[in-house]
Amino acid sequence: MFPTEEVVNLSRLQFGLTAMYHFLFVPLTLGLGLLLAIMESVYVMTGKEIYKDMTRFWGMLFGINFAMGVATGLPLEFQFGTNWAYYSHYVGDVFGVPLALEGLIAFFLEATLVGLFFFGWNRLTKVQHLTVTWLVALGANFSALFILVANGWMQHPVGAEFNYETMRMELKSFTEVFFNPVAQVKFVHTVSAGYVTGAMFVLGISAYYLLKGRDRAFAIRSFAVAAGFGLASALSVMVLGDESGYELGDVQKTKLAAIEAEWETHKAPAAFTVFGLPNQEKQTTEYAIKVPYVLGLIATRSVDKEVVGLKDLMARHEQRIRRGMIAYEALQKLRGGDESQPVQDTFELHKVDLGYALLLKRYTPNVVDATEAQIQQAVKDTIPHVATLYWSFRVMVGIGFLMLFIFVAAFYFTAVRSAWNQRWLLRLALYSIPLPWIAAEMGWIVAEYGRQPWTIAEVLPTFLSSSSLEASNVYVSLAAFVVFYTALLIAELYLVFKYARLGPSSLHTGRYHFEQRGRGTRSKEGAP
Amino acid sequence: MILDYETLKIIWWLFVGLLLIGFVLTAGFDLGIGTLLPFLGKKDEERRVIINTIGATWEGNQVWLVLGAGAVFAAWPLIYAAAFSGFYAAMLLALFALVIRPGGFAYRSKLSDPRWRSLWDWALFVGGVVPALIFGVAFGNLLQGVPFHYDDTLRSFYTGSFFALFNPFALLAGIVSVAMLVMHGGIFLQIRTEGEINARAKRAVMIFSGLFVVALALAGLWVAFGIDGYRVISMPDPNSSFTPLEKTVDKVTGAWLVNYRLYPWTVLAPVAGFAGAIIAWFLSQRNQAGSAFIASSLSLTGVVLTTGFAMFPFMMPSSSHPGHSLTVWDGVSSHLTLSWMFWATVVFLPVIIAYTSWVFRVLRGKVTVEDIRKDEHSAY
Numbered sequence: 001m002f003p004t005e006e007v008v009n010l011s012r013l014q015f016g017l018t019a020m021y022h023f024l025f026v027p028l029t030l031g032l033g034l035l036l037a038i039m040e041s042v043y044v045m046t047g048k049e050i051y052k053d054m055t056r057f058w059g060m061l062f063g064i065n066f067a068m069g070v071a072t073g074l075p076l077e078f079q080f081g082t083n084w085a086y087y088s089h090y091v092g093d094v095f096g097v098p099l100a101l102e103g104l105i106a107f108f109l110e111a112t113l114v115g116l117f118f119f120g121w122n123r124l125t126k127v128q129h130l131t132v133t134w135l136v137a138l139g140a141n142f143s144a145l146f147i148l149v150a151n152g153w154m155q156h157p158v159g160a161e162f163n164y165e166t167m168r169m170e171l172k173s174f175t176e177v178f179f180n181p182v183a184q185v186k187f188v189h190t191v192s193a194g195y196v197t198g199a200m201f202v203l204g205i206s207a208y209y210l211l212k213g214r215d216r217a218f219a220i221r222s223f224a225v226a227a228g229f230g231l232a233s234a235l236s237v238m239v240l241g242d243e244s245g246y247e248l249g250d251v252q253k254t255k256l257a258a259i260e261a262e263w264e265t266h267k268a269p270a271a272f273t274v275f276g277l278p279n280q281e282k283q284t285t286e287y288a289i290k291v292p293y294v295l296g297l298i299a300t301r302s303v304d305k306e307v308v309g310l311k312d313l314m315a316r317h318e319q320r321i322r323r324g325m326i327a328y329e330a331l332q333k334l335r336g337g338d339e340s341q342p343v344q345d346t347f348e349l350h351k352v353d354l355g356y357a358l359l360l361k362r363y364t365p366n367v368v369d370a371t372e373a374q375i376q377q378a379v380k381d382t383i384p385h386v387a388t389l390y391w392s393f394r395v396m397v398g399i400g401f402l403m404l405f406i407f408v409a410a411f412y413f414t415a416v417r418s419a420w421n422q423r424w425l426l427r428l429a430l431y432s433i434p435l436p437w438i439a440a441e442m443g444w445i446v447a448e449y450g451r452q453p454w455t456i457a458e459v460l461p462t463f464l465s466s467s468s469l470e471a472s473n474v475y476v477s478l479a480a481f482v483v484f485y486t487a488l489l490i491a492e493l494y495l496v497f498k499y500a501r502l503g504p505s506s507l508h509t510g511r512y513h514f515e516q517r518g519r520g521t522r523s524k525e526g527a528p
Numbered sequence: 529m530i531l532d533y534e535t536l537k538i539i540w541w542l543f544v545g546l547l548l549i550g551f552v553l554t555a556g557f558d559l560g561i562g563t564l565l566p567f568l569g570k571k572d573e574e575r576r577v578i579i580n581t582i583g584a585t586w587e588g589n590q591v592w593l594v595l596g597a598g599a600v601f602a603a604w605p606l607i608y609a610a611a612f613s614g615f616y617a618a619m620l621l622a623l624f625a626l627v628i629r630p631g632g633f634a635y636r637s638k639l640s641d642p643r644w645r646s647l648w649d650w651a652l653f654v655g656g657v658v659p660a661l662i663f664g665v666a667f668g669n670l671l672q673g674v675p676f677h678y679d680d681t682l683r684s685f686y687t688g689s690f691f692a693l694f695n696p697f698a699l700l701a702g703i704v705s706v707a708m709l710v711m712h713g714g715i716f717l718q719i720r721t722e723g724e725i726n727a728r729a730k731r732a733v734m735i736f737s738g739l740f741v742v743a744l745a746l747a748g749l750w751v752a753f754g755i756d757g758y759r760v761i762s763m764p765d766p767n768s769s770f771t772p773l774e775k776t777v778d779k780v781t782g783a784w785l786v787n788y789r790l791y792p793w794t795v796l797a798p799v800a801g802f803a804g805a806i807i808a809w810f811l812s813q814r815n816q817a818g819s820a821f822i823a824s825s826l827s828l829t830g831v832v833l834t835t836g837f838a839m840f841p842f843m844m845p846s847s848s849h850p851g852h853s854l855t856v857w858d859g860v861s862s863h864l865t866l867s868w869m870f871w872a873t874v875v876f877l878p879v880i881i882a883y884t885s886w887v888f889r890v891l892r893g894k895v896t897v898e899d900i901r902k903d904e905h906s907a908y
Binding site: 163 | 634680
């Protein structure tokens with residue numbers, strides 16, 4: 001028996017919520033970490049105190065954010081075991097490796113040195129401290145690399161093979177897993193998005209000081225660093241967007257077709273649907289407005305390769321389900337002790353499709369006795385909910401273009417030395433602070449919701465992956481997560497707002513706005 | 529793959545032990561100090577002194593837990609799956625306690641409202657004592673065996689209840705764990721503080737090292753006479769790959785002592801556990817905190833090894849279906865995965881130890897009330 005649908009859905013909700021919550025903090029750590037390293041490099045090279053103040057002030061906000069990143073990362077690593085035990089058994093041999101390496105090579109470095117970033121200013125030489133800051137930023141980026149190698153393997157599981165004796169996927173080539181092209185483009189795309197987040201954060205808050213006419217020297221320099229870094233990062237997110245990873249593997253192709261609500265395969269180059277209302281029932285997109293050539297260029301980087309439509313993909317999936325049933329029958333014989341050569345050969349020949357047969361378990365536990373109607377049901381399950389992907393992707397891309405515009409404008413006006421007079425731009429930058437987070441969360445919805453019905457693409461369906469738990473247990477843990485995480489988020493945001501408003505005066509150097517003209521350093525403005 | 533499968537299985541059993549020892553020796557004193565915080569720090573400044581003795585290093589220390597979980601996932605996926613889902617409610621309880629802990633360091637002193645600060649002090653206390661207790665309880669359950677079994681697709685089913693996890697022996701193991709980590713934390717505080725707090729820490733070490741020795745002795749007697757150990761009757765070649773469904777196991781009282789009889793040198797582990805604690809107590813009372821810390825580290829290492837040696841080759845015995853128990857031979861990853869992870873660990877673990885030692889050296893020295901006053905705005 002496998003777990004009830006209720007347990008699976010609750011576990012999905014819990015994992016989705018905790019992962020999205022974790023990713024409120026990760027991108028800022030990635031981006032701000034690197035910005036701190038850049039600012040401190042300028043300090044060490046020029047010896048100008050103001051860059052040290054910048055590093056320390058933005059570093060304080062980094063610290064408030066980092067604490068939550070650490071706190072919320074832990075439940076993610078444990079949840080594979082607590083809620084997704086069958087998944088852990090089935091793919092731990094492969095998936096566990098990048099997770100363990102993340103701890104060993106990346107996170108250990110980052111977490112051990114981050115304390116020295118905050119408390120090492122008077123105990124280290126300038127160059128030592130700068131090295132620490134760079135290593136923290138590097139650790140965060142390596143951390144993202146290994147996590148995305150793990151995640152990329154879920155989308156496109158290369159370098160592994162099913163072993164019928166141990167009933168699990170086993171590692172065949174670590175280099176294939178590590179250099180998985182899907183993982184590599186995902187990594188570049190995700191860390192670039194993190195850099196954009198860091199840049200938008202610094203740009204928006206610096207704009208606030210400029211609007212208020214406070215701490216101008218500090219704000220202008222911060223604004224300039226963020227504008228340059230942000231422009232480069234925004235271009236990187238877009239140009240190196242992970243569309244190119246969508247050519248690989250069945251599930252990635254399905255995701256791409258769903259993002260574009262492409263039900264039919266059209267002749268190359270495919271047109272891009274700017275607007276439309278995808279209808280899952282009728283398998284069509286209503287009121288579609290299309291721009292020729294664009295999708296082909298985005299998705300295949302060519303004008304002669306076609307983008308396969310959902311209906312054709314489903315037809316392929318149906319064949320794979322039928323071949324998978326043959327593999328499943330052979331597997332039953334092998335597990336039952338009949339390890340004769342013909343059975344082995346049959347299994348070897350069809351085992352790449354075994355995962356598709358497992359989709360039938362939802363309707364018939366024996367798989368091999370599936371009726372025609374059940375097979376058709378399973379085929380329908382092989383594509384994700386199209387409208388969700390279609391719209392999440394468009395929100396993400398739309399925000400991406402808006403942010404690119406802001407960074408271009410910020411960079412231009414900084415270059416001509418008048419950014420601080422463009423109040424419209426400063427206001428736009430300030431109110432745009434939440435945008436990178438929305439875009440990033442939408443991106444994860446596209447990537448992970450779009451992976452459904454699989455946890456491991458083409459290998460293991462989601463509904464088979466969870467632990468054998470009682471639903472009541474998961475209700476309680478889910479409720480507790482919501483309560484704890486909401487409370488922590490309120491505390492975090494309160495501190496971020498408070499210290500962002502206070503600005504560099506919170507460093508108590510005596511050089512900044514609230515510390516001058518008899519305003520007092522602590523009583524009124526409330527820095528502890 | 530220079531090393532054969534059987535050897536790598538044993539090496540990975542040792543590595544997980546090593547990571548666990550890394551965790552108790554470093555994050556262990558953080559948890560112990562969190563537990564002591566409300567009792568040793570009477571005034572806000574004193575509590576800040578205590579928090580700042582570990583404020584810059586607790587994050588790195590906690591990675592031993594992260595890495596430990598990751599390593600179990602990669603090298604012992606069946607154990608990761610069965611244990612974490614079986615102990616579901618307890619695991620999540622420990623996680624929630626750890627989730628509220630970081631704010632106790634990074635947020636607590638960023639506002640001056642005493643209610644805010646007191647809230648985070650409680651978070652540090654809960655974030656210390658609850659995980660310490662639950663990790664002990666988990667090992668108490670592993671020693672007794674856990675009611676779980678597999679179906680033929682190797683899906684695991686836990687058939688016990690949440691409250692069954694908190695049985696008397698497991699609670700005793702929880703007390704052993706809390707007492708030993710508090711002892712360790714108290715000694716660390718002695719090293720890094722002076723005056724009143726130092727004196728209170730010394731008193732805590734006296735109390736908790738005593739409690740620890742008594743609880744450990746009781747647990748030892750209980751293991752010898754009160755609970756069943758497990759013994760493998762038959763299984764396939766340990767150098768081959770096989771599932772937990774292919775062996776036979778029976779339960780025997782006193783089976784957890786068999787390894788000590790077969791390999792008498794293993795008795796050094798429990799000896800270190802007791803002797804280390806007694807020496808730590810003695811040195812702590814004579815204000816030789818540095819040496820006491822080495823002794824208590826020896827003691828903690830001894831306790832981890834004692835459990836490992838007693839259970840070998842079992843890692844997670846099944847009380848309801850002993851044959852399905854997870855052992856060093858069948859709870860494990862494939863040969864290739866173990867091999868890759870082995871080389872990665874051999875290269876990177878020494879690097880970790882090197883930079884961690886450097887960080888502790890840079891940050892060494894006493895934390896005083898004067899330091900807190902001087903760095904009022906930047907200290908935790």
